[in-house]
Amino acid sequence: MDNLDKIEMRSDTFTLPTPEMMEAMVHAELGDDVYGEDVTVKRLEARAAEMLGKEAAILMPSGTMANLASIMAHCPRGSKVLVGDESDIYIYEAGGAAVCGGVMYEPVKTQADGRLDLEDLQRVFPRDPADPQFALPALLCLENPHNRMGGRVLPLSYLEEIRAFASERQIAVHMDGARIWNAAVAMGVPAAAIAQYADSVQFCLSKGLSAPIGSMVVGSEAFIGDVYRIRKMLGGGMRQAGVIAAAGLVSLNKMIERLAEDHENAKKLALGLSDIPGISCDHHAVETNIVFFRVTDPRFTWERLVEELRHKGVFVDELGHGRIRAVTHAGTSSRHIEQAVAVIKETLA
Template sequence: MIELRSDTFTLPTKEMLEVIPTAVLGDDVYGEDPTVKELETLAARMLGKDAAILMPSGTMANLASLMAHCPRGSKVLVGDETDIYIYEAGGAVVCGGIMYEPIPTQSDGRLRIADLEKAFPDDASDPQFALPSLICLENPHNRKGGRVLPLDYLAEVKAFSESKHLPLHMDAARIFNAALALDVPVSEIAQHADSLQFCLSKGLSAPIGSMVLGSERFIEKVYRIRKMLGGGMRQAGVIAAPALFSLTNMVNRLADDHANARRLAEGLNKVEGIECNVDEVETNMVFFRIVDPRFTWQTFVRSAFHEGVHVAELGHGRIRAVTHSGITERDIDCALDIIGRVMRSGPMDLCQDS
């Protein structure tokens, strides 16, 4: 099976697994796991932040960050197509008493300043209104095709947030992909956010974990919230050791994923019945539509899976394919052959086949 549903399906390398048994361990709830501390120090240094904390997941990382920034009864301004708003189970509302204010998301992942401005009440002293306490950006933007927010736009939003005396949080799960696409150090992106989270278990291919970064005071608040949410881990060096390997050895190879995504998009663009905009492929994601009237997206996904290619729909009938360390150039060519064959043959009668 050629697995293209997500880069969360990456498997740790042999070298990652080999560093786990030799990791020096301690109790991280007490702040005494040296391997975790080494990982946190490295992550903070790479992204140019004062401090970092290891989290079990990106969902908890974002949730703890929002709760650290936002008082109960306030609202967070977040894109209506972002992962925080759609895919994280409303955690800020349930756990933090924080209201989401969905802002229209542009085709390239931006939130327009004019739309952010509309979320502020004309009279902030009116007790009827929940007041904004945080602005969130997603970069790269998942549901907008892995698009990368330009640095000048990030600076613009940061200036706006400062003018409103609000912090800016960045859901930067794939920030190393964004840095590669912009050809800048990852710290160039991170400098525009007061806090951010990135995932270790996506393109970086570590088995578990995400990082939250920000000021020392902010990370102290996240530390307490992580414990409250059940994310305090004991000998977490077994997680941190392969993550350390990822940060030191797996970042540069993301270029292979970007090249493979481009190769896939260019191939899909030539398949009759498929609509794919190659110019929108900036990182390791390819979005496409099935326009052949014989297919629905469901029948295409099922037919492709039956032939050995696993993709999935990700909003509005669009199909997403994500390249990663488990996908080679040969896999891309094989996937294109299979998809071409599926489109020529038409949808399979899988009910009868089963």
């Protein structure tokens, strides 16, 4: 196709800061945040805590460090963290809780919609907690929306069940809500309505919200105090971090409502893909900005298709089990979706 833009859909981490973010970063009021004196960081943390209905928040360099510090704050050494076997924490975060925190991962089967079945969770608890042979669960981690399950959103009714389950067993709940704002927009509820069921939540500023750097952890004041110390230990204490926080404030104040456009584009992409011979895509499963599809044309492997699309300016990638993932974001317009569908159709023709 002539005059084709580069269409980047490998991830929403490829978003670029908006002109307003760049302007805010240039003019940010700064201080040394390790001393607690960067006022722009403090504004971002207060705003994040308020929006998620928690007492406090802390700015972290990355979502990986945010999840790691949260797990370490919740879990004593030698305890277990319950994680989905398809979760980002378990697969993509380099085993940090085991390496840095002495915390054992207990993988639990992830259902097609991102849930962890309560019966499966119950089975990992020892019948006799007093038996010294067993490491005891201290934390249950959820992912919402769930990346490798196609951006699926966990229903509030399920979160309520999980909260009751964890409370009964006296363990905490941490939510990897890297894209929690996508979940909130998809459900038409405030993010606080989702976060209320978790003791702590991590979310990314640098994915669909288009900030260049940063993630947040929210929770109680005491918990955030523990995370603050762990962040320092892990090397995540930053100095004039208001440069980062200024973009994050624009993300929270200006970039959330527009996520609905990404969801519409994802559904448009999925519908287009589902009509292409040689492609399998369940457009009914698309709830946020993530689309999974498979190549069924026997002439193509997923590797060959991804490579050919790359040469034609359409960037997607495999994300487990031979599935190809495409993620819509602020850098992908409706026109880009139409072009991408046309290129994929032409490639398989």
